[in-house]
Amino acid sequence: MCKSSSLIFVLLFAFLFRLEIFSWRLVFVITLISAGVVLMVASETAFHLAGMFMVFSASALGGLRWSLTQILLKKRNMGMDTPVATVYWLAPVMWFTLTFVSMVIEGWGNVFSLPVWGTPEKMVRTLGLIAAPGCLAFAMVLSEY
Numbered sequence: 001m002c003k004s005s006s007l008i009f010v011l012l013f014a015f016l017f018r019l020e021i022f023s024w025r026l027v028f029v030i031t032l033i034s035a036g037v038v039l040m041v042a043s044e045t046a047f048h049l050a051g052m053f054m055v056f057s058a059s060a061l062g063g064l065r066w067s068l069t070q071i072l073l074k075k076r077n078m079g080m081d082t083p084v085a086t087v088y089w090l091a092p093v094m095w096f097t098l099t100f101v102s103m104v105i106e107g108w109g110n111v112f113s114l115p116v117w118g119t120p121e122k123m124v125r126t127l128g129l130i131a132a133p134g135c136l137a138f139a140m141v142l143s144e145y
Contacts, residue, residue, distance in 0.1 A: 005056060007034055009063025017067050083142050091141075 011030045014020035073086060102108070116126045 005034060006059040006062050009060045010066050011063075013063045013067035014070075017071060019067060019070050087138070087142055 007030050011020065011026065015022055020026070069086065069090070072090075073081070102111075116122050
């Protein structure tokens with residue numbers, strides 16, 4: 001239910017950065033879509049405050065990311081006029097951020113001491129299980145831009 005709020009945050013940041021002209025019709029449509037998703041799954045979930053906070057934070061930051069990316073895509077002189085160029089420049093920043101957060105929260109010592117890294121065969125299998133979804137994620141990000 002909370003994830004459907006990402007549409008609201010995208011619209012909010014689009015209005016804030018003047019990427020979209022304010023329209024009550026647009027606000028109504030986004031509110032109607034979000035309310036429909038909430039009503040569809042309202043009785044299916046259990047409530048957890050920490051989870052709600054994390055999902056709302058992710059939705060808000062996702063909306064901010066889309067708005068900032070849209071601003072970057074409008075600046076042709078920066079070389080961000082194609083999806084591949086956008087991924088080329090933004091991927092290192094996203095990688096660094098995720099690496100730093102995972103080091104702080106997960107602790108890389110804990111990750112690399114797991115038995116999935118024990119033998120060369122397990123290591124190759126683990127790297128394959130990491131690389132395959134990574135390629136899919138790359139393709140999805142490329143298609144989003």
